[in-house]
Amino acid sequence: MITADLLRQRARTLPSLPVTVVALGEAVADDRCTVDRILGILSKDPPLSATMLRLANSVLFGGDQEVRDLRSAVLRLGFDALLNLGRTAAVIRTLRGSRHLNAVQLWQHSVAVGLVSKGVCRMIRQNHLGEQAFMAGLLHDIGKIALDLCFPEEYAPVVQAIQEGRYAIDAERDLLQITHAEVGAELALQWNFPESLRLAILEHHEPEPGHFLGSLIHLSDLMVRTRIPNGPADETLSFVLEDLPAFQTVFASQKEPMDVERFTFGIDDELDHAVAFVNLAYQE
Secondary structure (H helix, E strand, C coil): CCCHHHHHHHHCCCCCCCHHHHHHHHHHCCCCCCHHHHHHHHCCCHHHHHHHHHHHCCCCCCCCCCCCCHHHHHHHHCHHHHHHHHHHHHHHHHCCCCCCCCHHHHHHHHHHHHHHHHHHHHHCCCHHHHHHHHHHHHHCCHHHHHHHHHCHHHHHHHHHHHHCCCCHHHHHHHHHCCCHHHHHHHHHHHCCCCHHHHHHHHHCCCCCCCCHHHHHHHHHHHHHHCCCCCCHHHHHCCCCHHHCHHHHHHCCCCCCCCCHHHHHHCHHHHHHHHHHHHHHHHCC
């Protein structure tokens, strides 16, 4: 059985986030932060700087003109997006390894959930929540990576059960008595992520009624799993979108009926963007 104390003990063996990413978080939280301060921090991490430059020119953020210097990249991305993308690229680089999981596919799924979540925020005119939603979606399944790396022997039967047609969270509860959602929330706490992000990771399979971010990630995760299955069980995943409590929570503020067809149509484009993001993040 994986206890909370054992989890915390082994989670400490995971690589820490680069000091650069921590410094970026502190800088962005400062209302007096300047572009020069951000550039000074990035200058100490050439691989991360290169990733930011590639992202600024990617299909995710690309404008009409190519960005050729880091200052222009920072201005194009904006401080909040820079922090979230920097954190995500750092997490992917830090936790790119795996014992039993297909890490690339997992990150492609996670990035897609982040992009869909951010797109929903735009759709319902909650743009100020977009970057937070992006980050929550990107990291919602981080507990799977942590379990795979910290408890490889214990997690191997779970992966086998998933491949044989069980849902991950059900197999984890039966075989480990702990889920990747709980593990991911503990890791978010250890890495000093905001409480709203920790809760979204914890609740992404079973969001609390009225909790917007957890409901949004739950909804986006379901939609992406119909395109990028996490296992054979997802290949027959079926639900009525409008009947989900999470749907009612996310779109509660909308006065006009939600255009479900429009919502689902754009997901395939986000999958292409997700593949591009992960490929960029895996580059040295």
